[in-house]
Amino acid sequence: MKTIKIGVLGLGTVGSGVVRLLQDNAQKITDITGCELKVKTVVVRDVTAPRNVDLTGIELTDDFNKVLLDDEIQIVVEVMGTIETARTYIKQLLAKHKHVVTANKDLIALHGPELSALAKENHCDLFYEASVAGGIPILRTIVNSFAADQVESVLGIVNGTTNFILTQMTQNGLSYAQALQLAQEKGFAEADPTNDVAGKDAAYKMIILTQFAFGKDLTLTDVKLEGIENVAVEDIKEAANLGYTIKLLGIADLKNDKLDVSVGPVLIPAKNPLAAIQNENNAVLVTGKAVGETMFYGSGAGELPTANSVLSDIIAVTKDIVMETTGNRFNSYSNNVALAPASEVIYPYYLSLTLPDRPGQMLKLTEIMAKHQASFKAIKQTSASHKQAQIALVTHAMSEATLNAVKEELKALPEMELLAAYKVLGGNER
Known part of the structure; x- marks a missing residue:
């Protein structure tokens, strides 16, 4: 039976969960992949810190090169956090033709295209299911x-x-x-x-x-x-x-x-x-x-839900290794769709504002809305104190450009203060 050795960068909440799930579900993973998966080396900042996971047979080190230069290690799991350090490490790992699984959403959001291109160039897998919504695949x-x-x-x-x-x-x-x-x-x-x-x-x-x-x-x-x-x-x-x-x-x-x-x-x-x-x-x-x-x-976070998503990526990489199909992008879909201008983004809005509690103020608000062809679906005075009234209203669907124009008009009136302007789902925004 083929044995695939794994390196892990970071042994915090998620890293510990990855090691634990690999140990607890070893037989099932073997049945699914036809391979035995073993964590060989874990890199941490402090090797003396207490751990809540069994590390029997696993080397614990603070030397990244123990993973980078070990030809036996084929898959590396990055769960250390950070952006630039993780980016540097992953680039080095991919250059050494090691497959990488990461849960690092900040890194992928900022540098995902660059790292995906490097992975493809080196015929490596780069997966990051756990970077979004924890345990949800x-x-x-x-x-x-x-x-x-x-x-x-x-x-x-x-x-x-x-x-x-x-x-x-x-x-x-x-x-x-x-x-x-x-x-x-x-x-x-x-x-x-x-x-x-x-x-x-x-x-x-x-x-x-x-x-x-x-x-x-x-x-x-x-x-x-x-x-x-x-x-x-x-x-x-x-x-x-x-x-x-x-x-x-x-x-x-x-x-x-x-x-x-x-x-x-x-x-x-x-x-x-x-x-x-x-x-x-x-x-x-x-x-x-x-x-x-x-x-x-x-669950959007937590040790085992997030670790489970990491494990799904590890299993996917293992299958690719066995099938000799590594190097395909996690997502190869590309479409140069344009971003919508504010005039085409349509929603109803909830507005909350304060204004003087005296006659004529609601008329001013209504005139501003009418000027920009915006209208109310519901309006209510929620409270009044110190000669100030608080108003909550829901508009009919209007463009984001219209909302911005209304907000600018309200800013010009020192006696009125816009407290909140939130989108409302469920109108005719689509």
Whole structure:
């Protein structure tokens, strides 16, 4: 029986899970692949740190060359994090004709095309299923199950930290600060949660999803980005009164054969399946022209769910080695679709603003909306204090360009303050 030796870079949460799953499921993996998979070497920063996984028969080292220069090691799993160090290591590994599996979404979002080209040049596999939505096998599903279909939209909850925070604000009435603290206490948020709460983590994942679904390579500046730091409990309550739930949503959508990609708080109708996704869980909703709407749900992070996605990639590489078919891109679809202008991106919007609680102010707001041919679907005064009224409204569908024009007009009125402007799903946005 053929034995394939594996190197692992990093032995944190996911790295430990990879080693554990390889040990626990060794016989099943052998039955599926016809090969025995063995971790030979694990590279870590500190070899003296305590470990919670059995390393019997595995060399633990802080020397990357022990993996790079070992001809016995054919597959290397990168779960160390970082961007530039991981990029340097993976480039060296591919040059040595070693196959690479990574869970590094930041790296793939920023340097995926470069690394994929290098892998192909060296007849190596480079897989990264675990980089998006943890244990949900969404990338390979898009590559295989949607190969003959035209994807029209990909949208979803792809960051567990923000979903946990918004769930606690919605269900328990916690403030943003309170919900963030709870997320940190439970290990769902980092000590510095900026990448998560500002939406950057979700944006990286949407860059990868967009490349798979639409064949378009994006940079971070191509993604319209807004985080959840300013989401107020009052807006969450008002959204609920209107029949919506607020979630941080990544959206990649074709608009008149042009692509629009965004990450931000969105009002989702209570009947939409994404509204039921709670706490740290993720879900991705893919709409194909032929298949219609499909949803993929599961844990978006964690040791074993993410490690399971890494294992699926390892098994895929192993099969390619046996079949002598290595070197094909994880996703070879390429399509130079243009990005949609703001005038063609159509949604209803939820607006929350304060204005003086005196006659004539609503008329000013109405005049601004009418000037730009925007109209209200629902409007409500939610509270009043210190001679200020807070207004919540949902517009009829209008272009993003119109919204931007309305926002500029409101900025010019010092007595009015726009607190929130969020997309609303479920209107005639498509």
